[in-house]
Amino acid sequence: MERYYQPEIETASREQILAWQNERLLRQVRHVWDNVPYYHKKMEEKGVSPEDIRSVDDLHKLPFLTKDDLREAYPYGLLAKPLKNCVRIQSTSGTTGRRVVAFYTQHDVDLWEDCCARAITAAGGTDEDVCQVSYGYGLFTGGPGLNGGSHKAGCLTLPMSSGNTDRQLQFMVDLGATILCCTPSYAAYLAESIHERGLRDKIKLKAGIFGAEAWSEEMRRDIENRLGIKAFDIYGLTETSGPGVAFECSEQSGMHINEDHFIAEIIDPDTGEVLPDGEKGELVFTAITKEAFPLLRYRTRDICVLTRKPCSCGRTHVKMSKPMGRSDDMLIVKGVNVFPSQIETVLLEQGYQANYQIIVDRVNNSDTLEVMVEMTPDNFSDSLGRITDMEKGLVAALKAMLGIYAKVRLVAPKSISRSEGKALRVIDRRKI
Amino acid sequence: MIIQQISVFLENRAGQLLEVTDILAEHHIDMQAINIAETADYGIARLIVDNPRKAAEALSERGYVLRATPVVQAPVPDRPGGLSELLRAVAAADIDIEYMYSAFMGQRNGLAYMIFRVEDSSRLDGVLAKLS
Incomplete structure (x- = not known):
C-alpha cells in the first residue's frame, strides 16, 4: 500500500492544487514586490506590477532569475525577510564566484523538511525504520534536508554524514539501518564494499533515496540488485531550499514536484518561451511558500520533461523526468557543482594560460576530475621541485575554489586542441 | 667554467625525446650532456650543447617551453x-x-x-x- 506523509496534499485534486497555487502565487508576488528591491526593479523593467499577476496563467509575465542574479545580489540582495527572522543559512558547495547562499525562516525549514518527509514516506519510511543519512552535513543541503525529513517521517535517524566507509558499514549493520540516503555514486560504492566484506546478509536495508547527481536506470538496477532494495530518486537545489523539491514514488517513473510549494514551468532555454507539458526544455521554479528566500521563476538550467499523466501511486502532483542535461556548462562532479569558468579563474590567478581541458570520468563508481593545463615559459623551471610545488599550489587553489580534489596534469604548450570556434573544454567520459 | 644549460619540458609519451634530438640534429647542434628528471606525467630534459642559443631558438620555434640556466x-x-x-x-x-x-x-x-x-x-x- 502506498504511504503518504501528507495524503490530503499529495493526492489533492488538480483543482485544489491550482487553487492553492493561485492564492499563494499572488501573495508571494506581493511579498517579493514589497521586500526584495532587486526583483521589484526587475519587474518594473519588464513593466509588470503585482496587479498584473492574477493567477498561475499570468506567471509567464514575471521576469526570470538566474544564477547570475544570485551572484549579483550576493549575499542579501534577494532576502525577503529581516535577518532576525531567519534561522538558517545553506550554501552550494565550495565556490566563490558562483556561491549561492540561501536563507530560511523556521517556517521555511519546516516546509522543506515536510517535502523531504514526503520523499522518505514515499520510499516506505515509517516510525519502524532506521534512516541512515549519508549525505554531507553542513552548508550542503543534502544532510540537513534529509535529516529533518527523517525526523518528521518518524524514522530513527542516523546522521552519518558522508565519508568514513568503515563507520558507515558498521552502523548500518549494528543498528540495522533500513533506509539509506546518499548520492547514487556513494550508494554504489557502499554496495561494492558490502559485497567485498561479505556483509550482504547482515544488512537490513529495504530502500534508498539517492540524489544530487545524475544516475542512469542501469545504475539504479545495479544498486537495487546488489543491495536488495528499492532505489528512489530525489531532486532539489539550494536555490529552492534543497532536496525534496521533487521525489520518486513506488512507480519509479519520474519525480513528483511538490506543487503546493513550487510551480514548475518548462521553457525554451534560448527564447525563454513557455513550452507545453510533455516538451523537453529548461525547468523553471517559482517558490510560492518560501518566506526568506522566495525565488520567482528561477531558471534551474536542468533540461527535462514534465508529465501530468495520472500516477499509479495516487499522487496528483506533476512529475518531472530525470534531468537529461544542462542548458549551461555546469558539471556535477561528486555531487558538487563545477563551472569551467571557476577553473579558468584559478588558472589565470596562478599564472597559467586559460587554455585547459577538463576530463570527468567515473572510476569504481566515484567521479574523478582531471584538469589538463598547458605548461608556460613563465612557470617552467629546470627544477622538478619548483614545478611540482607549483602543481601542488594549483591543486590547492582548485580545491579551495571547487571544494573537491582535481588532479592537475601539466601538458606541453599548444597540445590542447584549439578547434575553430568553441574550444572543447570538457570531456565527460561518465557513462550515466 | 660557467655555461648555459637548456631545459625543455617534455610530456611523458613515446617519441617525445626523439623529436628533440632530431631538431638538434637538423640544426647540426652537438650535444655534450643530457639529463632527465621526471614525474609520472612529464619530464624535464636538461641539455648541454655546443651552441645553446641556436638550440634554444630551434626548439622555441617548434613550440617547446624551455629555460636557459x-x-x-x-x-x-x-x-x-x-x-x-x-x-x-x-x-x-x-x-x-x-x-x-x-x-x-x-x-x-x-x-x-x-x-x-x-x-x-x-x-x-x-x-x-x-x-x-
Whole structure:
C-alpha cells in the first residue's frame, strides 16, 4: 500500500492544487514586490506590477532569475525577510564566484523538511525504520534536508554524514539501518564494499533515496540488485531550499514536484518561451511558500520533461523526468557543482594560460576530475621541485575554489586542441 | 667554467625525446650532456650543447617551453676518489648542490666532466677553479 506523509496534499485534486497555487502565487508576488528591491526593479523593467499577476496563467509575465542574479545580489540582495527572522543559512558547495547562499525562516525549514518527509514516506519510511543519512552535513543541503525529513517521517535517524566507509558499514549493520540516503555514486560504492566484506546478509536495508547527481536506470538496477532494495530518486537545489523539491514514488517513473510549494514551468532555454507539458526544455521554479528566500521563476538550467499523466501511486502532483542535461556548462562532479569558468579563474590567478581541458570520468563508481593545463615559459623551471610545488599550489587553489580534489596534469604548450570556434573544454567520459 | 644549460619540458609519451634530438640534429647542434628528471606525467630534459642559443631558438620555434640556466661545468680527475675530492671542496664551502650529472664531452687528459646546478654559479666556479 502506498504511504503518504501528507495524503490530503499529495493526492489533492488538480483543482485544489491550482487553487492553492493561485492564492499563494499572488501573495508571494506581493511579498517579493514589497521586500526584495532587486526583483521589484526587475519587474518594473519588464513593466509588470503585482496587479498584473492574477493567477498561475499570468506567471509567464514575471521576469526570470538566474544564477547570475544570485551572484549579483550576493549575499542579501534577494532576502525577503529581516535577518532576525531567519534561522538558517545553506550554501552550494565550495565556490566563490558562483556561491549561492540561501536563507530560511523556521517556517521555511519546516516546509522543506515536510517535502523531504514526503520523499522518505514515499520510499516506505515509517516510525519502524532506521534512516541512515549519508549525505554531507553542513552548508550542503543534502544532510540537513534529509535529516529533518527523517525526523518528521518518524524514522530513527542516523546522521552519518558522508565519508568514513568503515563507520558507515558498521552502523548500518549494528543498528540495522533500513533506509539509506546518499548520492547514487556513494550508494554504489557502499554496495561494492558490502559485497567485498561479505556483509550482504547482515544488512537490513529495504530502500534508498539517492540524489544530487545524475544516475542512469542501469545504475539504479545495479544498486537495487546488489543491495536488495528499492532505489528512489530525489531532486532539489539550494536555490529552492534543497532536496525534496521533487521525489520518486513506488512507480519509479519520474519525480513528483511538490506543487503546493513550487510551480514548475518548462521553457525554451534560448527564447525563454513557455513550452507545453510533455516538451523537453529548461525547468523553471517559482517558490510560492518560501518566506526568506522566495525565488520567482528561477531558471534551474536542468533540461527535462514534465508529465501530468495520472500516477499509479495516487499522487496528483506533476512529475518531472530525470534531468537529461544542462542548458549551461555546469558539471556535477561528486555531487558538487563545477563551472569551467571557476577553473579558468584559478588558472589565470596562478599564472597559467586559460587554455585547459577538463576530463570527468567515473572510476569504481566515484567521479574523478582531471584538469589538463598547458605548461608556460613563465612557470617552467629546470627544477622538478619548483614545478611540482607549483602543481601542488594549483591543486590547492582548485580545491579551495571547487571544494573537491582535481588532479592537475601539466601538458606541453599548444597540445590542447584549439578547434575553430568553441574550444572543447570538457570531456565527460561518465557513462550515466 | 660557467655555461648555459637548456631545459625543455617534455610530456611523458613515446617519441617525445626523439623529436628533440632530431631538431638538434637538423640544426647540426652537438650535444655534450643530457639529463632527465621526471614525474609520472612529464619530464624535464636538461641539455648541454655546443651552441645553446641556436638550440634554444630551434626548439622555441617548434613550440617547446624551455629555460636557459647557468650551470657550472667542472673537470673531475678520472680515477677512484676523483669526484670525492671535488665534492669535499664544495661541502667545505657550504654550497648546496641542487642537482648534478655527468657530461660526455671528450674525456681528454684523464679528466671526466660534471655539470653542477647551484644557486650561486660564480661562487662554485671560484671554489672549483682553486682546486685545479
